Amino acid sequence: MSLISAERLTVRRDGRVALHHVSLAIEPGEIVTIVGPNGSGKTTLLKALIGAEVPSEGRIVRQPGLSIGYVPQGLRPDATLPMTVKRFLSLPARRSKAELNSALEHAGAADLADRQLADLSGGQTQRVLLARALLGAPQLLLLDEPTTGLDQPGSAAFYRRLEAVRNETGCAVLLVSHELHVVMSASDRVICLNGHVCCEGRPDAVASAPEYRALFGTGTGGALALYRHEHDHSHDHAAE
Numbered sequence: 667m668s669l670i671s672a673e674r675l676t677v678r679r680d681g682r683v684a685l686h687h688v689s690l691a692i693e694p695g696e697i698v699t700i701v702g703p704n705g706s707g708k709t710t711l712l713k714a715l716i717g718a719e720v721p722s723e724g725r726i727v728r729q730p731g732l733s734i735g736y737v738p739q740g741l742r743p744d745a746t747l748p749m750t751v752k753r754f755l756s757l758p759a760r761r762s763k764a765e766l767n768s769a770l771e772h773a774g775a776a777d778l779a780d781r782q783l784a785d786l787s788g789g790q791t792q793r794v795l796l797a798r799a800l801l802g803a804p805q806l807l808l809l810d811e812p813t814t815g816l817d818q819p820g821s822a823a824f825y826r827r828l829e830a831v832r833n834e835t836g837c838a839v840l841l842v843s844h845e846l847h848v849v850m851s852a853s854d855r856v857i858c859l860n861g862h863v864c865c866e867g868r869p870d871a872v873a874s875a876p877e878y879r880a881l882f883g884t885g886t887g888g889a890l891a892l893y894r895h896e897h898d899h900s901h902d903h904a905a906e
């Protein structure tokens with residue numbers, strides 16, 4: 667059974683169709699990226715998957731007891747609050763030391779535990795938010811544009827961290843991103859959304875699909891190839 671699946675999901679907002687007959691399934695341990703233009707329904711889809719958006723048609727099927735970690739779009743802890751990272755992770759529920767350390771470790775943020783939230787850089791903040799989503803050892807991580815505001819090396823490092831989390835914990839990752847060339851090479855599967863699923867598949871297949879090129883042009887193909895060339899690790903199923 668898939669961890670979670672959407673079956674012919676339609677979501678209307680203010681009388682407009684945000685998602686139309688979207689079907690997808692996420693399997694254990696895979697990294698799937700949703701790409702699509704602004705307003706194409708990416709955030710709506712993630713919200714529907716966590717149950718925060720009620721579909722007018724179709725349904726979501728979750729594996730019984732499925733635990734989900736979610737990083738919403740644009741979440742920024744209030745930088746004016748004097749609070750350490752450790753304290754932030756213990757709100758609203760107190761967490762055991764072992765749980766905190768494990769989440770921080772997986773997120774590559776172990777060195778940040780005693781730092782003030784307000785003093786963190788953008789990349790460090792993203793790792794802390796990842797640690798927060800990892801509390802409770804979720805089977806599925808949902809991240810909505812988690813690298814907004816990071817430069818390209820920062821984004822690439824964040825996606826490598828996500829791969830490490832997947833490899834270490836076995837959780838599946840479903841994320842939304844605009845950084846096509848960086849994120850696509852770190853994904854097992856890419857879903858191109860524009861209100862409906864335009865195309866999906868392995869990153870190289872999607873990058874050359876006519877539907878994808880109609881939305882994003884051909885420029886990212888070159889960047890994708892360049893990034894692959896610099897890839898310093900391998901995947902079982904990496905495209906050669």
Ligand SMILES: Nc1ncnc2c1ncn2[C@@H]1O[C@H](COP(=O)(O)OP(=O)(O)OP(=O)(O)O)[C@@H](O)[C@H]1O
Nearest residue numbers: 679680682684702703704705706707708709710711
């Ligand atoms: N709270 C809301 N109320 C009404 N309509 C909304 C609301 N939020 C989003 N929409 C509409 O739903 C559609 C899908 O929006 P959504 O935020 O899911 O797109 P997105 O692909 O995540 O966009 P972006 O890349 O800009 O974040 C858009 O037409 C948007 O205007």
